[in-house]
Amino acid sequence: MMKRAFPILGVLTAILLSYALYMALVWAPTERTMGDVQRIFYYHVPSAWTAFILFFVNFGASVVYLIKRKPAADIVALVSAEVGVVFCTVVLITGPIWARPVWGIWWTWDMRLTSTLVLWLIYVSYLFLRRFSSSGQTPLLAAALAVLGALCVPFVYFSIWFFRTQHPQPVMGGGGSIDPRMLHVLLINWLAFSCFAFLVCWSRYRLEKLQREVDQAHAMESLKDPRGSVR
Amino acid sequence: MSAPTGITRATLLKDLRLEWRSKDAINSMLFFSLLVVIVFSFSFDPTAEESRQIAGGLVWVAFLFAAVVALNQTWARELRNQVLDAYRVSPAPANSLFIAKTLGNFIFVSVLEALMTPLFIVFYRLRSLGPVWQLLLVAGFGTWALVVNGTFFAAMSIRTRSREIMLPLLLFPISIPALLAMVQATTAILNGEGARFWIVLLATYDLVFTTVCLLLFETVLNAE
Numbered sequence: 445m446m447k448r449a450f451p452i453l454g455v456l457t458a459i460l461l462s463y464a465l466y467m468a469l470v471w472a473p474t475e476r477t478m479g480d481v482q483r484i485f486y487y488h489v490p491s492a493w494t495a496f497i498l499f500f501v502n503f504g505a506s507v508v509y510l511i512k513r514k515p516a517a518d519i520v521a522l523v524s525a526e527v528g529v530v531f532c533t534v535v536l537i538t539g540p541i542w543a544r545p546v547w548g549i550w551w552t553w554d555m556r557l558t559s560t561l562v563l564w565l566i567y568v569s570y571l572f573l574r575r576f577s578s579s580g581q582t583p584l585l586a587a588a589l590a591v592l593g594a595l596c597v598p599f600v601y602f603s604i605w606f607f608r609t610q611h612p613q614p615v616m617g618g619g620g621s622i623d624p625r626m627l628h629v630l631l632i633n634w635l636a637f638s639c640f641a642f643l644v645c646w647s648r649y650r651l652e653k654l655q656r657e658v659d660q661a662h663a664m665e666s667l668k669d670p671r672g673s674v675r
Numbered sequence: 676m677s678a679p680t681g682i683t684r685a686t687l688l689k690d691l692r693l694e695w696r697s698k699d700a701i702n703s704m705l706f707f708s709l710l711v712v713i714v715f716s717f718s719f720d721p722t723a724e725e726s727r728q729i730a731g732g733l734v735w736v737a738f739l740f741a742a743v744v745a746l747n748q749t750w751a752r753e754l755r756n757q758v759l760d761a762y763r764v765s766p767a768p769a770n771s772l773f774i775a776k777t778l779g780n781f782i783f784v785s786v787l788e789a790l791m792t793p794l795f796i797v798f799y800r801l802r803s804l805g806p807v808w809q810l811l812l813v814a815g816f817g818t819w820a821l822v823v824n825g826t827f828f829a830a831m832s833i834r835t836r837s838r839e840i841m842l843p844l845l846l847f848p849i850s851i852p853a854l855l856a857m858v859q860a861t862t863a864i865l866n867g868e869g870a871r872f873w874i875v876l877l878a879t880y881d882l883v884f885t886t887v888c889l890l891l892f893e894t895v896l897n898a899e
Contacts, residue, residue, distance in 0.1 A: 566848045576837060577836075585831050589845065592849055592887060603851075
């Protein structure tokens with residue numbers, strides 16, 4: 445059942461992504477003042493939302509791991525942080541590409557840009573910790589760091605809040621007006637990106653689980669026969 | 676109640692005595708931050724007005740880097756002769772150890788700050804336009820913010836390969852809001868502007884992170 449669901453979801457995601465691409469590049473109306481460069485918005489914003497959701501999942505999974513100590517929760521935390529960092533990187537790269545023609549600068553130390561960058565730094569350091577700690581302790585140390593990192597987010601937000609903000613108001617709940625067709629395209633892209641992220645997380649989850657099973661089997665084997673199977 | 680505070684006091688006094696005899700941490704921190712002061716002074720060559728603008732940043736960056744030196748030694752000392760393992764199997768509460776270590780580091784970094792500040796004032800011709808007691812408040816809260824997270828992350832990084840490098844990698848990203856608050860508050864006070872928002876933010880940061888570190892420290896200490 446699970447084995448069949450994976451390729452089906454893969455095909456669906458591919459269709460959805462191509463449809464979203466068409467919608468973003470062809471169907472969506474061209475923005476009046478910014479022109480075609482505005483279309484990067486359909487990649488920038490959905491990536492940001494997806495990254496934030498994944499970081500939230502990472503926090504939730506880490507708390508669950510700290511309480512229940514289930515290896516599955518640890519794998520979810522690892523996977524969501526990895527994929528979240530990738531999406532956050534996409535946000536940080538597409539942002540300047542858009543900002544250069546529109547604001548005339550690649551980067552500014554504005555609230556949203558800075559806090560996204562700090563968020564990215566926190567989760568990169570999380571992945572560093574996972575990479576550098578010895579395997580047995582990694583889950584607990586990483587979970588503790590994830591909790592501290594997530595608690596840091598409101599402080600990052602408030603501390604950078606004092607800087608002048610240059611970023612466009614948030615699309616949702618910001619009071620700004622957006623063409624309903626643009627919103628439509630944005631939401632389709634977000635759906636496509638979320639499906640894609642979910643797909644990647646799922647396959648990475650299976651891979652990590654398999655890897656751990658293989659490691660465990662090797663450990664068991666070397667326990668049984670100390671002379672053989674030295675890897 | 677008396678047992679945990681007793682353990683805290685014993686560990687703290689032991690660390691202070693060790694430091695008093697060897698003076699490893701404080702000497703290397705002092706010399707390191709002296710180098711930072713001089714190198715920055717050469718690189719920027721600021722006037723009195725400019726240095727008032729950048730001094731907040733310089734001071735705290737110097738103290739942050741110097742603090743990492745002390746923080747790295749916090750737990751490394753306990754690895755020799757398996758002291759940390761002995762602590763783990765003993766019934767002593769983990770948090771008393773954590774508090775002792777944090778207080779120890781707080782004292783080391785405060786001593787460093789007290790010794791280095793006159794030098795900063797002389798080299799950068801600093802004169803505060805705002806109230807000096809607020810600077811003390813910022814220094815206290817700021818140092819605690821660095822030290823409480825630093826002690827926690829040092830206990831984490833001691834479990835990793837290349838532990839000396841790992842500590843700043845973990846500590847700096849999480850410390851960014853605290854560092855920003857310290858720098859902004861210091862600059863604001865030096866220029867005679869209000870710094871209330873930053874001081875409150877720093878105090879809240881201290882409160883939240885101290886609580887969470889205390890909640891999680893036992894888990895980290897006993898992770899295997």
